[in-house]
Amino acid sequence: MGGLRNVAERFVASGPTGVAVRTRLKHLTVGDEEVLRLVGAHLGALASKDLAARCRDGLEHSADTWAARKRELTPLSSSRWAGSITKASHDQWALARRGQLTHVQNLEAGINTIAHRLSLPVGQKGSKKAPGGYRSRQEWHAKARRLHVLEDRLEQKRADREAGRVRVVRGGKHLARTRHHLDAARLTEADWRQRWEAERWFCQADGESGKRYGNETIRVSPAGEVSIKLPAPLAHLANAGHGRYFLACRVTFPHRGSEWADRVEVNRAVAYRIHLDVGRDRWYLTASWQIPPTPTIPIRAALAEGVIGVDMNADHLAAWRLDVHGNPTGAPRGFFYDLSGTRAHRDAQVRHALTRLLHWARACGVKAIAVEDLDFGADKTREKHGRRKGFRQVISGMPTGRLRTRLTSMADQTGIAIIAVDPAYTSRWGAQHWQKPLTSSNRKTTRHDAAAVAIGRRAQGHPIRRRTAPPPHDQSDRAGHRTVQARPEASGREGTRPRIPGPRTRSVDAGCGTNAGDQCAQHRPGHAAEHGSWQQDSLPLSL
Incomplete structure (x- = not known):
């Protein structure tokens, strides 16, 4: 037991701090769509130039340079459009900066692993904690060459980070690379060009509390009227006073519509974004605003009615309900999803699985769901798992961060607390102590079901190990304590x-x-x- 790592303390996950709802812009006229395309293309060109300027500033960025960029954009758009563009550029640069740091850390981890394995004799077996040597001289030589490649790459990335250089592709790197593989993507050049231009458009505006309906640039009235403050070069397209253009459609928000209406009525800030889904040829409007985080309840109060332990897997969520004493009750449940296909399809599959889980939790009367605080960031490299390509694909495909974030956000509206626990040894100890006892002639308990029990017991503060059986023979001291x-x-x-x-x-x-x-x-x-x-x-x- 001395070689086991310490298990981190359980904690109640914090609730969301923001809300985003989306609705479709239906019944747009041809003129409306043409105006939206012109506005998006014009502001997108300005956003591309501003992002390039922000990347050139690097670490020399300051409030003065930010103000100078905004002054340059204001005559070509408006002061509020310029503020939204410069803020979006700064956020994009910061996101790329964080991704750069993660890439550097992954390179360092890969170099350390390869250097350790190269230092061992060829064919030496590894242990559970450290890998062994490489299998053959050929593999040793190939990894030695890869070590030099990674070291050169790391040196370049470190130099970029010290200089504040980041590389950002507006429109997405994946879509940019798809241009060279149109046949594999089943796209024509015209289709790709349409998607590329739509992704690079810019039509989003931050809200302002105290202004009419919470936003002066993209304004949505409580009755659902949508109007846009046109940029200065496109002011001649306005169909209302003060350079505004009113769309012919009216919108409603089916989800959280009452919350949105309450904010709009009192002129509280609401940010909007208009975008085009090229695949469906549909326009959408997204509204977002900040909310105060829900105070986390004490763990004892959350566990008063028991808990549901959930084990996250590549294709399903294994769940089991536990009573207040940590005993599994009822039958295990599985909530399956398919993570193949497009990003929208994967996101919908995850959302539907979590919805079914929350409905079951409410039906059971449970006020807490226990999940693992997983992070496979250091486990996805090929250097750590070598030829186990299938295993790397499995852990890379598990949306652990998205699952927990979305589950926390969805559970916030149902009054169910999300308890995050350390994932150490849950699968191993769950299978060791719970899989066989919970298996019967009419129920086959899987390893994932047993892991869900272990996760739930850890959230409750109980040890994962089951109680031992009473001593055999005549209950004497020779067989140990009775239980x-x-x-x-x-x-x-x-x-x-x-x-x-x-x-x-x-x-x-x-x-x-x-x-x-x-x-x-x-x-x-x-x-x-x-x-x-x-x-x-x-x-x-x-x-």
């Missing part, structure tokens, strides 16, 4: 069992044993024990 049903710090755990009113067995009434309450007679050989076989006391089976 592990009380904690070591529990007061009186070595004392006599409590007297329980009512019959102890079918033939002997309570208290009729000649040695009832006599600890010596119950545990030492040579004394008559209580009548009947070994009896379980009233304490929970799992403690």
